[in-house]
Amino acid sequence: MVTTIERWSGVEVRALREAMRMSLREFAAHLGVSERMISKWEAGRENIRPRPVNQAALDTCLTRSDADTRARFSRLIGTDALLTAGEAEAVKPIGSDHVRHSVDGSLMALVEGSVFQAGPGNTPLWLPSYYIDVYPVSNQEYAQFVAATGAHTPRHWTGGTFPADLAEHPVVFVTWPDAVAYAEWVGKALPTSQQWEKAARGTRGSIYPWGDQATPAKCNVRENGIGNTTPRDCYMSGGSTYGVHDLCGNVWEWCSTETSPGRYELKGGAWTSPFVRATPSSFNDAAASMCDDDTGFRCAVPA
Numbered sequence: 001m002v003t004t005i006e007r008w009s010g011v012e013v014r015a016l017r018e019a020m021r022m023s024l025r026e027f028a029a030h031l032g033v034s035e036r037m038i039s040k041w042e043a044g045r046e047n048i049r050p051r052p053v054n055q056a057a058l059d060t061c062l063t064r065s066d067a068d069t070r071a072r073f074s075r076l077i078g079t080d081a082l083l084t085a086g087e088a089e090a091v092k093p094i095g096s097d098h099v100r101h102s103v104d105g106s107l108m109a110l111v112e113g114s115v116f117q118a119g120p121g122n123t124p125l126w127l128p129s130y131y132i133d134v135y136p137v138s139n140q141e142y143a144q145f146v147a148a149t150g151a152h153t154p155r156h157w158t159g160g161t162f163p164a165d166l167a168e169h170p171v172v173f174v175t176w177p178d179a180v181a182y183a184e185w186v187g188k189a190l191p192t193s194q195q196w197e198k199a200a201r202g203t204r205g206s207i208y209p210w211g212d213q214a215t216p217a218k219c220n221v222r223e224n225g226i227g228n229t230t231p232r233d234c235y236m237s238g239g240s241t242y243g244v245h246d247l248c249g250n251v252w253e254w255c256s257t258e259t260s261p262g263r264y265e266l267k268g269g270a271w272t273s274p275f276v277r278a279t280p281s282s283f284n285d286a287a288a289s290m291c292d293d294d295t296g297f298r299c300a301v302p303a
Helices: 011-020 022-033 035-047 050-065 069-075 139-149 176-186 193-201
Strands: 099-100 105-113 114-120 122-125 130-134 252-260 263-267 286-287 300-302
Touching: 011 022, 011 035, 011 050, 011 069, 011 176, 022 035, 022 050, 022 114, 035 263, 050 114, 105 193, 114 176, 122 193, 130 193, 139 176, 176 252, 193 263
Parallel strands: none
Antiparallel strands: 099 105, 105 130, 114 122, 130 300, 252 263, 263 286
C-alpha cells in the first residue's frame, strides 16, 4: 500500500517538501500557496493543521508523487509504506520544457502537474502534466490542415490561401468545430479552460501572464489602437512563466470546456477587447457556430 496521512500537520508538510527535494519557493509554487504559508506550517510543526482545501492539495501531491519520493517521505515520517507493483521503477523524464510536435512542428511548452489557483476566486485545483502550444495556431499552420483535409478556408483568405503578410498571425474566422477538426487532425485537443488558465497564470494565480501589474502595452488590446491581429511573437515580454505567449489579447481562443449545450468557453481577450477583458481568469463563452475576426485557438496534449 501507499502512505496516506489522516490529518496533515507542519511535520508532514516539511517531510513531503524534503522528500520532493524542493525549496520553500518551489514547494509553494507546486502547491499554489505562498512561501509564507509553507513557513508558517513548518514552524508550527505538530501544532498546526492546514485548512481542508490545503490538506486535499497535499494529499494529491503525495499520491501523485513518484515511488522514490513516497519512499523518502515514509522514512522521514517514520513509516514503512510499501510501494505498489511497478512503482519502484524510476520515473522517466517527460522531456524538455519545450518540444516540437511531430505532426505540425509547432512549439509546445510543458506545464507540470500541480495545484494552481483557478478563476476569479483563486480556487486551488489540481491538473496533471500537459503540453500546450506556445502560440495560437497561425494562418500558415492552418493552411497545412486545409491542404491535407480539404476543409473550407477562413473567410478572410482569398484564392484558397491566406494573405502573405498574415502567415504568422493567428488564424481567425474559425468556429469551434473548425478548431476541433484541426486539433484532431494534428493529434491534439483544444485545452480545457483550466489548462489554458494555468498556462497563463502559473501556479500562484498571477493576474496576468507577466505578473500582477496591469500593463496593456504587453498585449494587443483595444487600448493600443492597432485595429487588427498581430504576429504571434509580437509581444514577447507578455509571456507566461511557462514561456507561453499571446495569452492576453490578439485573439479570443476556443477551449474544450462546454458551458451549456452548444456553447464553449473562450479565453484571453482580443484586439477588439478592452484590456480588462483580457484577464486570464475572466469568463467568456460563445455558441460553437460563432465565427469572427477576433477568434482563434491553440492546442494541448497530455504529457
